Amino acid sequence: MSLTRASCFFAMLIAASQFATAAAQAQSPGKDNHGHMSEKGGVCVDAKPGEKLEGFGCWNIASREVSKFPAGALYWHLGKFTTKEAAEAAKGATGLVVEAEGRVWLFSFGPKDAAPRQGEKVATIGPLKMISARSYGIVVSLAILPPGAKSVTHTHPGPEAWYMLAGEQCLETPEGASKARAGESMTAPPNTPMKLTITGTSLRRSLVVVIHDSSRPRSIPTNEWKPSGACDAGLSR
Numbered sequence: 001m002s003l004t005r006a007s008c009f010f011a012m013l014i015a016a017s018q019f020a021t022a023a024a025q026a027q028s029p030g031k032d033n034h035g036h037m038s039e040k041g042g043v044c045v046d047a048k049p050g051e052k053l054e055g056f057g058c059w060n061i062a063s064r065e066v067s068k069f070p071a072g073a074l075y076w077h078l079g080k081f082t083t084k085e086a087a088e089a090a091k092g093a094t095g096l097v098v099e100a101e102g103r104v105w106l107f108s109f110g111p112k113d114a115a116p117r118q119g120e121k122v123a124t125i126g127p128l129k130m131i132s133a134r135s136y137g138i139v140v141s142l143a144i145l146p147p148g149a150k151s152v153t154h155t156h157p158g159p160e161a162w163y164m165l166a167g168e169q170c171l172e173t174p175e176g177a178s179k180a181r182a183g184e185s186m187t188a189p190p191n192t193p194m195k196l197t198i199t200g201t202s203l204r205r206s207l208v209v210v211i212h213d214s215s216r217p218r219s220i221p222t223n224e225w226k227p228s229g230a231c232d233a234g235l236s237r
Contacts, residue, residue, distance in 0.1 A: 044141055053142060062096045062140040065214050069094060069136070070110045075126035076161050076209055079106045079119040090118040100142045100207065101165060107140055107209060128159040129189040133213035141208040151196040154221050158212035160188045167204030170197045170231030177230035193225035197232065
């Protein structure tokens with residue numbers, strides 16, 4: 001399927017999923033059936049063990065709940081390992097081991113200088129603007145979307161962060177718009193209205209982390225802020 005045909009097909013999915021989301025909100029404001037939101041306006045589905053993730057979508061590939069994080073500024077350390085066993089041995093008290101895109105990844109969280117010494121360091125992302133909560137949910141997702149795909153406007157009760165594996169994205173918040181490309185990262189603060197747009201000319205593939213108050217949904221649709229469309233100018237770049 002060409003990118004042009006794929007974008008047209010995906011646009012229809014966006015419209016259908018936004019209609020379904022609106023219907024769900026009428027029954028349970030601010031939540032869908034998983035309490036999650038994908039960047040196509042629908043649901044980030046929980047990946048099944050061993051499932052081959054193909055096509056366009058957003059899949060929750062790992063999650064855990066923790067009672068606290070290390071004191072001080074918090075960073076997301078992303079690393080690659082040759083085996084799952086080696087990553088598990090290095091993950092620490094708040095880490096998650098994820099198999100995605102043909103690799104074994106370790107997601108760990110701590111001070112800027114606390115990256116695991118084992119494995120291959122990919123990125124240190126942050127600092128993440130944290131909230132105070134009795135416990136925290138960490139959700140790791142893999143998102144693969146074509147140029148032109150957009151999220152609904154939403155917030156998270158905690159920080160969100162992306163590491164770009166391929167492609168380009170643009171995030172608009174009340175503070176303005178920012179872009180990230182392959183090999184770069186991006187963060188968004190808690191409780192901030194945002195809209196994500198996939199820009200550029202190639203598929204965007206990203207690893208996504210949301211740390212949220214575990215007593216609240218991971219994502220919450222909002223209509224309290226209207227994006228200016230600042231990201232739309234980059235759709236064909």
